[in-house]
Amino acid sequence: MPKNFLEIDNVTFAASAKSKVNNVSLTIENEGDIVCLLGPSGIGKTTILRTIAGLEKIQSGIISLKNKVISSKDVHVEPENRNISLAFQDNSLFPHYNVLENIQFGAERNKKKKKDLTIKEVIEFLHLDHVKEKFPHQISSGEAQRAALARALLSKPDLLLLDEPLSNVDQSFKEEIQVKLKQVLTDLKITTIIVTHDSYEAFYLGSKCGIILDSQLKQFDDPYNVYHFPNSVEVVNFLNRGILIPAKVTGENSLESDDLGTINGNFTKRYPKGSDVQLLLQPEDLEHDDQSNLKLEVVDRKFRGTNFIYTLKTSSDLLIPVFVHSHHMHQHEIDEKFGIKRPINIDHIVCF
Amino acid sequence: MLYWTIIFPKHLADLNLVELFSNTIILVLLSSIVLIGFAFISNYGNRLSRSKFLEILTTFSISGYAIPGIILAVAFITFISWFDNSIMNLFEIRNVKSIFIGSILGLVVVYFIRFFSLASNGLKSGYLKINYSIDESAYLLGYSKFKTFKNIHIPYLKNTIMLIGILIAIEIIKELPITLIMRPFNFETFATQAYIYASQDLLEAAAAPSLFLILIASFFILITSRYILKD
Incomplete structure (x- = not known):
């Protein structure tokens, strides 16, 4: 029973x-x-x-x-x-x-x-x-x-x-x-x-x-x-809280993306080195840094009260959402460049 | 009619108003109860089972309204004579001449065939206003099918029931051929009394029962319009 x-x-x-x-x-x-x-x-x-x-x-x-x-x-x-x-x-x-x-x-x-x-x-x-x-x-x-x-x-x-x-x-x-x-x-x-x-x-x-x-x-x-x-x-698609970007596994704790460069973090599943994966990138995974040399173009900005969600376009036309606290003084307008902090560290890396 | 009733008061005095009124009302009440009762059984049964067969049966059962009353009465007598004899032989009933013919029971049965569509269709349109989720909410509050019927449907449909009852009453008090053929011996209503006088060319005498018939029907129509407005 x-x-x-x-x-x-x-x-x-x-x-x-x-x-x-x-x-x-x-x-x-x-x-x-x-x-x-x-x-x-x-x-x-x-x-x-x-x-x-x-x-x-x-x-x-x-x-x-x-x-x-x-x-x-x-x-x-x-x-x-x-x-x-x-x-x-x-x-x-x-x-x-x-x-x-x-x-x-x-x-x-x-x-x-x-x-x-x-x-x-x-x-x-x-x-x-x-x-x-x-x-x-x-x-x-x-x-x-x-x-x-x-x-x-x-x-x-x-x-x-x-x-x-x-x-x-x-x-x-x-x-x-x-x-x-x-x-x-x-x-x-x-x-x-x-x-x-x-x-x-x-x-x-x-x-x-x-x-x-x-x-x-x-x-x-x-x-x-x-x-x-x-x-x-x-x-992932249903929750609509992130996107999947192509990446290559380069080590036990790292992968490489053509658009974002090296990404470090802990994999939730093991993948063989060199395998191609789809990395889940959620808005809070990337940090904004005005001083960074990784600059992406702003295509949209949503004000959500406590935060902004910026949509950024990569060199290969991928649209990536990035979370920024709404108290952040420097607001970026559409078409402006937006810096992403490097190296990129994601606490847990989810791939498919 | 009012003129004749006033200038020939003797005809009015000769009428046994209490008996005519009570006979009419007994028929109305009995028939209304039976018709509305069966209309509820058929409509609620359909609602619960959602069976196509029951729906077809209901559609068939309301076709009586299309048949003229006199044809219905004659057909019923023909059929019921055989049925009556069979029942009395089966149960060896010797002290009653007939169960259905010349009895109020037979009269109500024929009224039922004739006017079931009024009750059934009226109730059907009432039920259309009750969403199924209302029933389901009641079940989920622990109400059985019967309790849902008693505590949710009946209070909700009370105006519809009143309206159907009144419509049946109006139809029955003015119904002549069925009442005339099927009624028990010496059982008169306002309609039959008016007919008897009129058929003997006593138009002045027929005026008073006709007037009462119109008064009662008008009273019911007034109440009907009130309920239609309320509904």
Whole structure:
């Protein structure tokens, strides 16, 4: 018998031929863990949540929750008997009840189960006080999404599934809600799977992240590892946080790039000397140095608040992103030259 | 009609208003309950099973509205005479002449065939407004299929139900051929009473039941328009 809190063993999730994720194996070891699933739209992330919730049946594999099989080829526990809550991305509030009554529906479930979270607290932290007497058609999609989240949280489920929970929420309090949501989920030990397309949200909320691409769970790991040690070119391309440049391995800790020269660091995998590789270069891997003789042309500059991301063009027309702290006094305009500190040292070298 | 009712008050006094009214209302209530009940079974069944077969069956079952009432009543009597005899022989019922013919039960059955489309289509359009994710949300809050129906669908559809009930009521109180052929002996409604007088050329006497029929129907139409606005 499985000993993990949730175990998905070799399950193919399919709502249609298009929306299909094959042979997924994934475990949530402990109660209270938060897992985020990332992937492009229409890949089947919602189908995974719907299947775990029991709204779709499976043809192969096994899903077990708290050591009990809830879905397999022969077993299908009905959604109402799973004690799993799912907050849909779209408005799924009961249209003939106001926001407060909708939230109370959640609180009605598992009334006897002790969880220190009151309706008032949830309404407060999700900023729903001003709409609690309104009906679903009278509120915005972001407010409806938060109301659905409140209802799901209060239902005290064994497993909480959130489908893009904050996708319609205003940027002004999105971060605040993320912080409080994480705090509540952690304090109450509510095991959660969150589907999102926002990688920052996933990296912040999840203790583990799964990347779904090409109908497969490509990587399931700590957010740090997913970002810094992507296991495939597809994951790199999906996260879009760096580029791959051609290089030649010149030693145990070094490689040579036609555009950037010698690069030193620790390889995450061993490659034979002389082999041609694709080096993952992330914005924070290169350092800016006005005095450097390695100068590249600025083709774009994105201001991100705390930093700038410069896009630089190399001699072979590669576009390289470089992170610069926004307090850096010397700002470079488009077409200007931008110095890169040499020698280039990268803490961990990821190659494919 | 108002003029005749006023200048011939004797005809109005001769009418057994309480009996006519209660007979009409009994038919309306019974039929509405049966029709709406079965419409719920069929629509919610379709919603749960999403079965093509059930959908085709429902489409077939609503075709009764296209058949004229008198043809439906005659066809029903022909079929039911055989069916009635078979049932009574099977269960050896000797003290009843007929179960369906000349009984309120038979009348309600024919109303059902005739007006099921009203109830079913009305409810279908009501259900179209309830997204499937609403049902799924209820299941995920621990509600069974029945509890979802009782606590989510019924409150949401209450205006639609009222509207369907009123439409059925209006149809039934003015329905003549079926009521005339299928009704129990001495069981009169405003519509049959008006017909009986009119067929005997007693137009002045037919005025009062006709007027009541119009008043009741108008009352229902007024409520209907209120519910349409509300919905």
